[in-house]
Amino acid sequence: MTDLIINVTTRDGHARAIQGQEGRSLMETLRAGGIEEILALCGGCCSCATCHVYVDEEWASALPPLSEDEDDLLATSGAREANSRLSCQIPFGPALDGIAVTVAPED
Ligand code: FES
Numbered sequence: 176m177t178d179l180i181i182n183v184t185t186r187d188g189h190a191r192a193i194q195g196q197e198g199r200s201l202m203e204t205l206r207a208g209g210i211e212e213i214l215a216l217c218g219g220c221c222s223c224a225t226c227h228v229y230v231d232e233e234w235a236s237a238l239p240p241l242s243e244d245e246d247d248l249l250a251t252s253g254a255r256e257a258n259s260r261l262s263c264q265i266p267f268g269p270a271l272d273g274i275a276v277t278v279a280p281e282d
Contacts, residue, residue, distance in 0.1 A: 179267070180272060181205065184275075198267075200219055201228070201267045201276070213228075221263065224261060226263045227261060227262075229256055229258045229276065237271055254282055
């Protein structure tokens with residue numbers, strides 16, 4: 176099996192590389208990798224925004240487009256930036272191997 180990597184920076188600025196898992200969402204993969212700051216209270220159904228991350232700009236074109244629901248939910252966040260995404264809405268796989276994300280501040 177190929178090793179897939181996600182580079183994540185936590186809220187305190189600590190950088191970690193965690194094992195990616197194909198076929199799960201980025202949120203599920205971050206949680207499985209021990210990133211507990213990603214609360215994912217709604218379980219991934221796009222209703223809580225507690226899986227908010229900033230995706231490094233260089234990865235923007237590799238991401239699926241923002242859905243209307245994701246856009247609406249992000250609009251409720253005071254921490255939204257141009258590169259904000261809800262990690263539960265991003266399927267993880269080889270195309271995102273090496274992606275770099277930062278956990279957004281808590282709202
Ligand atoms: S886990 Fe709730 S919106 Fe992503």
